[in-house]
Amino acid sequence: MGSVPLDIWEQHYADGQAFHPLGDAERALLAEHAPAPEVGGRALEVGCGTGELAAHLTAAGYSVDALDLATAALERARTEHDDVTAVRWMRLDIELDDPAELDDDGYDLVTLRLAVAFLHDRTRVLHTLGERLRPGGAVVVITPTATDTPAERRGIALDEGELALLGTGWETAQRLEADGPAVLVLQGPCHARTVAVERRCPPAGPAATAALAVVTDRAGRVLLGYSRRGMWELPGGKPIGADLFLRRVARPARPRLSRPGLRSGRARPERRLARRHPRSSGRPVLPPRRRPAARTR
Numbered sequence: 111m112g113s114v115p116l117d118i119w120e121q122h123y124a125d126g127q128a129f130h131p132l133g134d135a136e137r138a139l140l141a142e143h144a145p146a147p148e149v150g151g152r153a154l155e156v157g158c159g160t161g162e163l164a165a166h167l168t169a170a171g172y173s174v175d176a177l178d179l180a181t182a183a184l185e186r187a188r189t190e191h192d193d194v195t196a197v198r199w200m201r202l203d204i205e206l207d208d209p210a211e212l213d214d215d216g217y218d219l220v221t222l223r224l225a226v227a228f229l230h231d232r233t234r235v236l237h238t239l240g241e242r243l244r245p246g247g248a249v250v251v252i253t254p255t256a257t258d259t260p261a262e263r264r265g266i267a268l269d270e271g272e273l274a275l276l277g278t279g280w281e282t283a284q285r286l287e288a289d290g291p292a293v294l295v296l297q298g299p300c301h302a303r304t305v306a307v308e309r310r311c312p313p314a315g316p317a318a319t320a321a322l323a324v325v326t327d328r329a330g331r332v333l334l335g336y337s338r339r340g341m342w343e344l345p346g347g348k349p350i351g352a353d354l355f356l357r358r359v360a361r362p363a364r365p366r367l368s369r370p371g372l373r374s375g376r377a378r379p380e381r382r383l384a385r386r387h388p389r390s391s392g393r394p395v396l397p398p399r400r401r402p403a404a405r406t407r
């Protein structure tokens with residue numbers, strides 16, 4: 111979904127509504143897979159709503175930072191849990207706002223309950239949150255699944271492909287069930303500050319045409335570049351202004367096999383790929399040169 115306007119959330123909470131309460135199966139899975147450390151455990155609850163899970167985590171031994179973008183949700187959370195002291199309620203849009211208020215010492219647990227489906231760029235958010243995990247910590251995502259959700263409410267749920275995507279870039283991604291919602295336990299972010307990007311629509315403008323050469327093996331599979339960050343990455347390009355793009359594309363281009371950020375020198379990645387994919391010739395296959403598109407106003 112990723113596009114519920116803020117005023118809808120505000121109205122929802124101002125009207126006294128809430129969401130499906132935390133179930134026994136969820137509590138049991140959290141106790142088993144994300145117990146609080148003996149001392150000093152810290153948790154971050156993202157999209158906390160009226161704060162039921164945040165309060166539960168304090169009872170389980172965590173001190174909690176609980177954030178939501180809806181002011182009305184936080185007002186209700188403060189009122190409904192005014193006896194809970196080990197929680198800091200924060201108004202923050204996890205995708206857009208400066209996370210300066212979050213704890214620099216990191217968290218043993220980050221939770222997103224019934225919230226991840228509403229994020230625009232889920233994998234980026236999860237990986238950014240993963241960077242805040244203390245050693246041994248976990249991000250736990252609790253979400254309805256598309257198979258268990260009526261079609262008209264599909265936007266609140268994730269399908270199997272979307273769930274699998276959330277598990278990429280982690281050392282372990284455990285998928286569990288909690289009497290309905292899926293529970294993902296993600297540990298060991300291993301993306302080394304590289305984010306996987308989920309696109310629901312094609313990139314607009316220059317970014318769509320920035321790749322002038324694609325390296326494939328004999329089977330037509332797109333080969334990747336080996337980046338300085340130690341990752342295999344798809345060749346691509348950053349969106350640039352239309353004028354700069356036209357200047358670059360309009361001039362006769364020599365085939366480029368790397369892009370800024372990729373290691374220079376072709377031999378290394380191709381040799382490595384040839385070893386990894388026995389059918390790869392290791393030779394680049396370049397598409398025919400194209401005339402630049404006419405500039406239109």
Ligand SMILES: C[S@@+](CC[C@H](N)C(=O)[O-])C[C@H]1O[C@@H](n2cnc3c(N)ncnc32)[C@H](O)[C@@H]1O
Pocket residue numbers: 119128129130156157158159160161163177178179180183202203204205206222223224225228229
């Ligand atoms: C379906 S509610 C779930 C609330 C709570 N986690 C629960 O289980 O009852 C989703 C919550 O995520 C919050 N939310 C959505 N996008 C957010 C964002 N970008 N940053 C912070 N909170 C967000 C909404 O305001 C809403 O309170």
